[in-house]
Amino acid sequence: MPHEANPSRLPWPSFTAADPGLPAGDAAAVFDCQSCGACCAYSADWPRFSTEEDAQLERIPEKFVSADLSGMRCEGARCSALTGEVGKHTSCGIHDLRPDVCRACMPGGEDCLMARAAHGLAVS
Ligand code: SF4
Numbered sequence: 199m200p201h202e203a204n205p206s207r208l209p210w211p212s213f214t215a216a217d218p219g220l221p222a223g224d225a226a227a228v229f230d231c232q233s234c235g236a237c238c239a240y241s242a243d244w245p246r247f248s249t250e251e252d253a254q255l256e257r258i259p260e261k262f263v264s265a266d267l268s269g270m271r272c273e274g275a276r277c278s279a280l281t282g283e284v285g286k287h288t289s290c291g292i293h294d295l296r297p298d299v300c301r302a303c304m305p306g307g308e309d310c311l312m313a314r315a316a317h318g319l320a321v322s
C-alpha cells in the first residue's frame with residue numbers, strides 16, 4: 199500500500215545558467231524551477247512511470263497516481279502533485295518521491311525548453 203501523503207511541499211532546487219551542465223548562452227538566463235513548473239503542466243502523457251522499482255512507486259501517495267497506475271494522476275495537462283501557479287511560484291508535492299522522468303528533465307534541457315515555450319516562458 200502506498201504511504202500517506204507527505205504533508206511537506208518541497209520545492210525544486212534552483213538552477214541558473216551559471217551551473218555546470220546548462221547550455222551556454224545569455225549569462226543572465228535563469229531556469230528557476232521554483233518559479234516555473236512548466237514541465238509538470240505540459241502533458242498528461244509526460245509524468246509516466248518507466249524505470250522505477252516497485253518499492254519506489256509504492257511510496258508515492260495513492261491520490262497522486264493515475265487510475266491505471268501508469269503514471270502520475272493529471273488534471274488536464276497538469277500533474278496533480280504540482281502546487282502553485284505555473285510561471286510564478288510552484289513546487290512538487292512529492293519531490294523526494296518523484297518519478298524518474300521528472301528527475302531526468304534538466305533545467306535548460308530540450309524537454310524543459312519545449313515545456314517552457316508551450317507556456318510562453320523565456321527559453322534563453
Ligand atoms: S520546465 Fe525547466 S525550469 Fe521549468 S520546472 Fe521544468 S525543468 Fe524546471
Ligand code: SF4
Binds near residue numbers: 239245290292
Ligand atoms: S511528480 Fe512532481 S516533478 Fe513530477 S510532474 Fe508531478 S509535480 Fe512535476
